[in-house]
Amino acid sequence: MEETFLEAVKEKMRQKGYKITGPRLAIIRYLTREKGHPDIQEIFEDIRVEKPGIGMATVYRTVSLLLELGILRAITLRGHHLRYELNWPDHHHHHLVCNRCGQVTEFGNCNFQLMSGEIEQVTRFKIEEHALEAYGLCPQCLSARLDYSTENI
Amino acid sequence: MEETFLEAVKEKMRQKGYKITGPRLAIIRYLTREKGHPDIQEIFEDIRVEKPGIGMATVYRTVSLLLELGILRAITLRGHHLRYELNWPDHHHHHLVCNRCGQVTEFGNCNFQLMSGEIEQVTRFKIEEHALEAYGLCPQCLSARLDYSTENI
DNA sequence: CTCACTTTTGATAAGCATTATCATTGCCTG
DNA sequence: CAGGCAATGATAATGCTTATCAAAAGTGAG
Ligand SMILES: [Zn+2]
Ligand SMILES: [Zn+2]
Ligand SMILES: [Zn+2]
Ligand SMILES: [Zn+2]
Numbered sequence: 015m016e017e018t019f020l021e022a023v024k025e026k027m028r029q030k031g032y033k034i035t036g037p038r039l040a041i042i043r044y045l046t047r048e049k050g051h052p053d054i055q056e057i058f059e060d061i062r063v064e065k066p067g068i069g070m071a072t073v074y075r076t077v078s079l080l081l082e083l084g085i086l087r088a089i090t091l092r093g094h095h096l097r098y099e100l101n102w103p104d105h106h107h108h109h110l111v112c113n114r115c116g117q118v119t120e121f122g123n124c125n126f127q128l129m130s131g132e133i134e135q136v137t138r139f140k141i142e143e144h145a146l147e148a149y150g151l152c153p154q155c156l157s158a159r160l161d162y163s164t165e166n167i
Numbered sequence: 168m169e170e171t172f173l174e175a176v177k178e179k180m181r182q183k184g185y186k187i188t189g190p191r192l193a194i195i196r197y198l199t200r201e202k203g204h205p206d207i208q209e210i211f212e213d214i215r216v217e218k219p220g221i222g223m224a225t226v227y228r229t230v231s232l233l234l235e236l237g238i239l240r241a242i243t244l245r246g247h248h249l250r251y252e253l254n255w256p257d258h259h260h261h262h263l264v265c266n267r268c269g270q271v272t273e274f275g276n277c278n279f280q281l282m283s284g285e286i287e288q289v290t291r292f293k294i295e296e297h298a299l300e301a302y303g304l305c306p307q308c309l310s311a312r313l314d315y316s317t318e319n320i
Numbered sequence: 321c322t323c324a325c326t327t328t329t330g331a332t333a334a335g336c337a338t339t340a341t342c343a344t345t346g347c348c349t350g
Numbered sequence: 351c352a353g354g355c356a357a358t359g360a361t362a363a364t365g366c367t368t369a370t371c372a373a374a375a376g377t378g379a380g
């Protein structure tokens with residue numbers, strides 16, 4: 015899976031005339047390993063461990079390139095700075111964020127197509143994509159809060 | 168409606184010990200008039216017309232205050248900078264953005280509660296809020312594109 | 321209404337994140 | 351394995367947001 019994806023990425027870069035360089039490969043490999051939602055600073059710091067000489071500008075440039083190629087996906091949670099994740103094929107999902115500890119979980123149960131038809135009828139738009147984020151309390155913070163309210167009785 | 172809302176805002180500010188000042192009133196009045204989704208720069212420029220002396224710092228501070236009080240709502244479209252709209256009571260809605268011209272339309276047909284129960288079961292989160300944005304082509308851009316593809320036959 | 325107290329304001333400086341610049345390095349094709 | 355051109359890394363520049371602080375304005379008591 016990872017290898018096939020990496021080859022597809024390289025092929026896409028070659029087709030568009032971009033060079034496959036050391037820094038770019040390191041960043042792509044890192045992103046295929048990393049399963050979370052790192053921001054640009056985290057990407058920079060993690061890459062620096064294996065490639066100490068890399069510059070922040072290169073990380074910015076590579077992330078922009080991967081976004082342009084559709085390899086990377088950017089998400090915003092509560093309007094905070096951007097976080098990134100690989101755009102694996104056939105993996106439609108959204109994010110659930112804990113309001114207390116910030117933990118991010120993914121969920122795939124998306125029924126958006128049930129409302130999109132009606133929205134298209136009402137607005138006359140043709141819908142192409144959508145973004146959805148849910149906010150609440152994760153299981154850990156939920157039980158912590160329950161304990162707290164019990165204390166207060 | 169507008170007057171009732173304005174009074175409710177004033178009351179909320181008094182309760183929290185915030186002073187009702189000229190600049191703050193001007194910004195709130197402007198936001199009740201404005202029906203779009205201005206960003207901080209647009210708010211600043213529009214307010215400056217009626218209150219030429221106002222400083223950018225005050226606009227930033229007032230927007231933060233209104234967000235804290237739940238009077239204002241912030242939205243991000245495609246991870247771009249924040250845009251704002253008043254949090255009118257009982258007006259749950261989301262945004263539909265044209266990928267070509269950027270036009271923003273609101274829609275109220277939201278079936279999120281149909282999926283939230285299942286997501287809560289799977290993830291064990293307690294969901295409190297959600298944000299949803301749809302992207303596509305507005306009616307104008309849609310017909311423009313249809314014309315264009317006809318030309319190309 | 322006036323005064324005294326406290327918050328708010330506006331101008332300015334400071335702080336960060338992102339982008340632009342440019343000489344040097346390093347892919348890639350032949 | 352060399353030449354050409356894109357990419358890199360260091361640094362400067364830009365732009366947006368927050369912090370600072372003296373002056374102004376809102377509030378509540380008298
Ligand atoms: Zn949590
Ligand atoms: Zn979806
Ligand atoms: Zn449009
Ligand atoms: Zn909704």
